[in-house]
Amino acid sequence: xxxxxxxxxxxxxxxxxxxxxxxxxxxLYRTEAQPLPFNHKxxxxxxxxxxxxxxxxxxxxxxxLPTTEACAGCHSEKGDNAGINALVASYVEPGRExxxxxxxxxxxxxxFPHAPHVTGDKLACARCHGPEGxxxxxxxxQVNRLSGYSRDIWGPSIARVxxxxxxxxxxxxxxxxxxxxxxxxxxxxCHK
Amino acid sequence: xxxxxSRRDLFLAGGGAVAGIALSPVPWKLxxxxxIWTQQPPTPTPRPAGPLAFRFTSCAxxxxxxxxxxxxxxxxxxxxAAVPGHPASDGGLCPLGLTAHHLAxxxxxxxxxxxxxxxxxxxxxxxxxxxxxxxxxxACGRDPKRSLAVVDGRPGRSLSRTYRxxxxxxxGFYVTPPAAGAAHSLEALAKRFDGGALALGVDFSKACRVxxxxxxxxxxxxxxxxxARLRAESRRRPAAxxxxxxxxxxxxxxxxxxxxxxxxxxxxxxxxxxxxxxxxLLDEKLADAAFLEARTTGLADFASLAARFAPALVEQxxxxxxxxxxxxxxxxxAHRPALVLGGDPAAASLSGETEAAIAALxxxxxxPFGALAMRGQAPREAxxxxxxxxxxxxxxxxxxxxxxLLVDATVAEGLVPWERxxxxxxxxALVVSFSPFRAGLGEKATLLIxxxxxxxxxIELEGPADAPFATLAFAPALxxxxxDLALPEGxxxxxxxxxxxxxxxxxxxxxxxxxxxxxxxxxxxxxxxSFVATGDVADTNALGELFAxxxxxxxxxxxxxxxRFALLRDGEAPRLLEAALGAPSALPASLASLPxxxxxxxxxxxxxxxxxxxxxxFNAPAAATARA
Numbered sequence: 001x002x003x004x005x006x007x008x009x010x011x012x013x014x015x016x017x018x019x020x021x022x023x024x025x026x027x028l029y030r031t032e033a034q035p036l037p038f039n040h041k042x043x044x045x046x047x048x049x050x051x052x053x054x055x056x057x058x059x060x061x062x063x064x065l066p067t068t069e070a071c072a073g074c075h076s077e078k079g080d081n082a083g084i085n086a087l088v089a090s091y092v093e094p095g096r097e098x099x100x101x102x103x104x105x106x107x108x109x110x111x112f113p114h115a116p117h118v119t120g121d122k123l124a125c126a127r128c129h130g131p132e133g134x135x136x137x138x139x140x141x142q143v144n145r146l147s148g149y150s151r152d153i154w155g156p157s158i159a160r161v162x163x164x165x166x167x168x169x170x171x172x173x174x175x176x177x178x179x180x181x182x183x184x185x186x187x188x189x190c191h192k
Numbered sequence: 193x194x195x196x197x198s199r200r201d202l203f204l205a206g207g208g209a210v211a212g213i214a215l216s217p218v219p220w221k222l223x224x225x226x227x228i229w230t231q232q233p234p235t236p237t238p239r240p241a242g243p244l245a246f247r248f249t250s251c252a253x254x255x256x257x258x259x260x261x262x263x264x265x266x267x268x269x270x271x272x273a274a275v276p277g278h279p280a281s282d283g284g285l286c287p288l289g290l291t292a293h294h295l296a297x298x299x300x301x302x303x304x305x306x307x308x309x310x311x312x313x314x315x316x317x318x319x320x321x322x323x324x325x326x327x328x329x330x331a332c333g334r335d336p337k338r339s340l341a342v343v344d345g346r347p348g349r350s351l352s353r354t355y356r357x358x359x360x361x362x363x364g365f366y367v368t369p370p371a372a373g374a375a376h377s378l379e380a381l382a383k384r385f386d387g388g389a390l391a392l393g394v395d396f397s398k399a400c401r402v403x404x405x406x407x408x409x410x411x412x413x414x415x416x417x418x419x420a421r422l423r424a425e426s427r428r429r430p431a432a433x434x435x436x437x438x439x440x441x442x443x444x445x446x447x448x449x450x451x452x453x454x455x456x457x458x459x460x461x462x463x464x465x466x467x468x469x470x471x472x473l474l475d476e477k478l479a480d481a482a483f484l485e486a487r488t489t490g491l492a493d494f495a496s497l498a499a500r501f502a503p504a505l506v507e508q509x510x511x512x513x514x515x516x517x518x519x520x521x522x523x524x525x526a527h528r529p530a531l532v533l534g535g536d537p538a539a540a541s542l543s544g545e546t547e548a549a550i551a552a553l554x555x556x557x558x559x560p561f562g563a564l565a566m567r568g569q570a571p572r573e574a575x576x577x578x579x580x581x582x583x584x585x586x587x588x589x590x591x592x593x594x595x596x597l598l599v600d601a602t603v604a605e606g607l608v609p610w611e612r613x614x615x616x617x618x619x620x621a622l623v624v625s626f627s628p629f630r631a632g633l634g635e636k637a638t639l640l641i642x643x644x645x646x647x648x649x650x651i652e653l654e655g656p657a658d659a660p661f662a663t664l665a666f667a668p669a670l671x672x673x674x675x676d677l678a679l680p681e682g683x684x685x686x687x688x689x690x691x692x693x694x695x696x697x698x699x700x701x702x703x704x705x706x707x708x709x710x711x712x713x714x715x716x717x718x719x720x721x722s723f724v725a726t727g728d729v730a731d732t733n734a735l736g737e738l739f740a741x742x743x744x745x746x747x748x749x750x751x752x753x754x755x756r757f758a759l760l761r762d763g764e765a766p767r768l769l770e771a772a773l774g775a776p777s778a779l780p781a782s783l784a785s786l787p788x789x790x791x792x793x794x795x796x797x798x799x800x801x802x803x804x805x806x807x808x809x810f811n812a813p814a815a816a817t818a819r820a
Contacts, residue, residue, distance in 0.1 A: 001195055008201040012208025020216020028221070107228075111270060146225035158217045 025158045029142040029151050035099050036090075037083040038138040050125045050133060056115055068097050101141035103152040104129060104169060110190050121181075130166040242266020248275065248718040248742025250653050250667035251289040252646055253792045254604075255346075256415040257653040257663065258285050259718060259744060260292070262670055269293040269647070269670050274417065279716050279746035280655045280663045282397075284417030291797035295646050296671050300631045300795055302642040303674045309638070318678045321641055325683065326690035328596040328622040332362040333693065338595025338618050340364030345602030345793060347583065348572055349652045350703075351681050354695060355598065358684060359581035361693040364596075365589055366581040369607040370541075374407045374414055374533040375657040378564065380547040381554055386489075387755015392564045394531065395660035396422050396435065399563040401523065401530035403438045405462045405542070405550060408447040410437060412606075413537050414658050420450075432527065438520065440465060455520070458776040461510040462534065462542065465517070466549035467772050468506030470498040472521035473556045480528070480558030487756050488555050494759035497769060498552075509773070529563040538606040545764075545771035552759050560757065565660040566750045571710035573702040591615045599625045601643045601680070604793045605632040626680040631795040643680045646794055648673040650740075652703065662747040664707065666739035704732040704739075713747045 003011075043053075053066040072092045078085045091098050106112050117123045126133070142151035154160070155168030174190070213219065242265050251258045259278030262269040272292060274285035295301070305321040307314050316324075332340040340362045342355040347368045359366040370376070374394065382390040396402065396419045407413050410420055419437070426435040439451035442459035457465055473479040474495050484491055503514030524530040534550040535542045542550070554564060586608075594616045610633060617623070627634030628645040643649070647670045655663035688695045707726065714723040719741050726745065729735045760768070 002198070003195065003201050005200075005204055008204035009208040009211075011201075012205035012210075013212040014208075016209040016212025017216055020213055020218045024216065024218050024221070028225075144225055146222070147228045149228075158221065 021158070028145060030145050032101055032141045032143060034101055034138040034141060036086055036138065039083070040133050040135045042136070044133045054125070056119055065098075065100055065102070068092055068095070071098075100138075101150075103139065103141060103150050105150055106153070106169070107149065110171075112190065126166060128166055128169065130164065242268070247668075247670060249647070249670055250280065250665040250742065250744060251285075251292055252602075252651050252653055252667055253288050253292055253794055254412075255656040256281065256286075256417070257655050257665060257667075257744075258289055258415060258417055259742070260285070260289060261718065262293070264670070267670075267672070274421070275718050275742075277716065277721055278718065279661065279744050280659065280665070281415055281418050282421070284415060284419070284421040286411075286417040286420075288792055288796060289417065292646050293670070294797035295629075295794050296648060298629065298645075298795060298798070300629045301645060302628060302630050302634065302640055303677060304642070305678055306630075306640040306642075307638065308640070318683065321639065321678070322683055322686045322690060324622065324639055325596075325624060325641075325687035328624075329358070329362060329687055329691040329693060332364060332596050333691070335595065336363065337593060338621070339589065339593055340596045340598070341367055341589065341594045341616065342598040342600070343367045343369075343603050343608055343613070344600045345369060345604060345607070346600070346651075346653070348570075348654060351600070353578070353580065354681055354684055355600070356580035357578055357695050358598075358688055358693065360579045361688070361695070364581065365584045365594075367586055367588075368583050369603065370585060374404075374409070374535060376541050377407075377534040377547050377550055378658055380544070381551040381560070381564070381757070384551055384758045384761065385753075385755050386758070387753045390753065390755075391567050391569070392560065392658075393567040393660040394533065394658050395563055395565045398565075399435060399529050399531050400433065400527040401436055401438065403440060403520075403524065403530065403532045403553075404447065404451075405466070405532070405534035405546070406439075406441045406445075406536045406539070407533045408445060408536060408538075409533060410447040410450045411445075412447075413533075414656055423452075436527070455512055455516060458509070458511045460774075460776050461772075463546040463549040463768065464501060464506055464509040464772040465512060466532070466546070466553045467498050467501040467768075468503055468510070468512075468517045469521045469524070470494070470549070470553055470556055471501045471506075472503065472518050473525060473553075474498055476522070476525075478522065478525035479556040483558035483560075484555065487560070488759050489756050490759040490761075493765060494552055497760070497765050500769070501772065509776070524557060528557060529559065530557045531559040531563040532557070543771060545768045548760070548764055548768055549772065551757075555757050555759055561752050566752060567660055568662050568712075568747050568750050570654050570662045570664040570745065570747065571703075571706045571712065573706040578696040586612055586616065589616060592618050594618055595621050597621060597623045599623065599627070599633045599637065601626045601628060601634075602793055603633055606792075608633070610636050627793060629793075629795055632793055641678060641680055641683055644669075644673040644677060645671070647671045661749070662713075663744055665742075665744040666704075666736075668740050668742060701732045701736065704735045707745060708732060708735060713745055716744045716746060718742045718744075 068091045071087060075084050075087055076092060078088050153169045155163050157163060245264045247262045247264055249260050251260050258281030259275030261273045261275050263271045272290050274283045276283035304315050305318060307316050331338055340359055341364055342359050344352050344355050356366045378392040382392050394414060410416050423435045436452040438453045439448040440455045440457050441448050442457055444454060448454040503517040506517050507514040532550050532553045534547060595618050597617060622639055623637045624639045624641060625634045625637030626641055626643040628642045634640060650669045651667050653665045653667050685695055711727045713726050715726060715738055716723055717738060
């Protein structure tokens with residue numbers, strides 16, 4: 001019996017679509033585990049705000065991730081929590097910084113200043129970082145094997161369809177927000 | 193029942209697979225991710241560390257000497273901004289200046305002494321370089337047919353004094369690039385003044401219309417960042433008060449693309465076009481009659497000459513429609529102050545006749561002592577007892593007569609073409625460049641002794657010759673040079689000593705003392721954003737401290753001199769008539785090209801070249817189309 005032409009065509013089309021939409025994203029991104037488990041929610045429920053650990057310094061520079069010394073201010077001794085015990089044993093006691101894998105890290109040719117966004121325009125942290133403060137575990141870091149960028153730069157959806165406004169940190173996302181706010185700027189404002 | 197798979201089925205399945213891949217994210221996601229591989233590594237500036245700080249200096253990349261506000265992390269500048277109120281640039285800055293901090297890590301940066309032999313570059317040590325230079329200097333002293341020539345792009349510095357002393361000691365020549373572009377045409381206008389020596393500069397802040405005959409006023413000539421800023425700012429004012437740039441040029445260069453109006457013209461017919469504008473101004477009594485009456489001579493002769501250039505004839509000669517000529521002349525008269533500039537720093541100078549026509553047009557519009565301001569010169573220390581060579585031009589010595597050519601790092605190939613230098617070289621001449629880059633004239637050197645890159649040394653910067661006021665800055669360094677960099681001045685002193693040639697020791701602070709002694713002008717302190725009178729500065733130490741903070745000295749306004757300008761000089765009318773009625777040139781004076789950097793000796797930043805190549809940074813705005 002001969003196969004109908006649409007069936008033959010579909011025999012190629014369907015696996016290719018499946019490979020493109022399902023397999024390709026898995027192959028494209030490599031997953032790396034964070035060095036420690038981290039529960040943002042446990043901290044924010046205790047009354048802490050983002051700026052208590054991720055501060056903008058007086059000179060306008062974003063302090064980024066908290067140092068181990070800052071963590072040790074509360075977690076200097078081991079206890080019941082395996083994550084805290086690992087922090088104390090591996091980083092606080094030896095005096096090492098935690099090598100967190102930063103989801104929002106931009107490429108080296110971009111300088112993103114937090115000060116004009118957070119201090120100047122009073123943007124909420126969640127506007128770009130999403131509900132990170134409600135997470136109960138440190139998400140695994142997914143890195144694009146080709147570009148070396150974090151998956152958060154592109155956003156979780158490979159089609160970039162139905163994204164929330166904080167999902168994706170590509171240049172086009174920056175431009176879209178700047179245009180919407182009437183803040184169009186020149187290339188060299190961000191690319192140094 | 194048995195399935196029969198034919199070749200047709202395989203083709204159909206293959207087609208389906210291709211369609212499936214095309215309809216999946218694979219193609220566009222791969223394209224997006226792989227595009228990063230097209231970027232030019234490495235990152236222009238290293239990722240910095242250290243506290244945030246703002247420091248001030250001046251840009252040394254071209255003669256404009258614009259003020260720079262550097263945003264630094266630790267010692268590393270990561271970005272620049274213009275300095276509002278700065279006497280040289282008043283908040284203007286061009287893309288070159290914005291990327292000045294990339295140049296120290298440019299891939300073409302040279303940090304070691306190199307000798308080029310048989311097309312091969314060989315790294316040599318300082319001792320070998322000094323020995324080679326010393327031998328060449330000694331040979332210059334012995335053989336008058338193999339003289340020394342020094343080309344200096346920024347005369348007046350301490351290093352310039354060493355160059356001049358060296359040239360004098362060997363009987364050689366000290367050469368500076370000639371006044372080019374708009375500066376040349378301003379000089380031509382000043383020579384028509386009978387009230388004594390006159391230096392003119394362009395005050396764009398007082399102009400409403402700028403007609404440029406090929407001068408790249410928005411990209412390469414004068415202080416382009418300042419004009420661009422003033423023009424952008426004026427767009428917020430009523431239409432009658434806006435600054436408009438009208439570019440009259442044979443080819444659509446970058447300034448033409450950025451100008452408010454572009455008037456394409458047949459090459460070599462600028463004089464006819466200028467006389468056509470003069471015809472309309474005089475015929476319709478639109479010229480500045482009061483200025484002409486009080487400040488010019490030869491109006492009747494010039495009017496009879498201009499009368500021959502009716503717009504219809506100008507259209508025939510230049511290709512510009514008569515209506516455009518008439519409309520432009522009326523527009524200039526209605527939007528005074530207007531001024532006219534001519535010449536491209538990177539191209540051959542305009543003919544004397546064209547400059548005469550441009551000068552006359554400026555006089556008809558009453559531009560002198562308004563938008564064309566009288567200016568002085570920054571005070572300099574006296575030459576003292578040292579024997580220093582006078583400044584000469586490349587035309588002063590015959591072809592094939594130079595055995596040793598020293599090219600300073602500040603000499604831009606756009607202003608002193610290599611072809612011109614090559615002609616004066618004797619066989620086996622040694623060409624020494626102090627450029628920190630294997631680019632431009634640095635690439636042509638047979639002995640490269642790289643000096644500090646931009647921002648790596650404190651440098652004495654006078655503003656451009658066509659600025660409305662004399663300015664002077666001792667731009668502080670923002671970066672540290674590589675540890676083993678051999679500084680040109682030290683090498684020159686050592687080589688001269690080895691060749692038995694005496695050189696005067698540099699006198700530190702002598703120019704500061706000269707500036708204080710002159711008791712002229714004011715100092716702009718960018719940290720305090722305020723001016724200090726030079727007379728109020730206590731001593732040279734205090735003055736040095738101000739300059740170390742990025743201060744800039746600016747001269748006082750000069751009193752308007754008495755005297756008159758000649759609209760036509762003796763015997764000029766027939767020559768002007770002949771030139772204006774002559775046939776157009778076969779080729780344009782300068783070819784349109786990709787974005788170029790004519791007046792800077794440094795290569796542009798990689799980021800800048802990428803942006804200019806891959807974005808619309810320099811593409812024409814909609815308003816810049818020809819209105820012919």
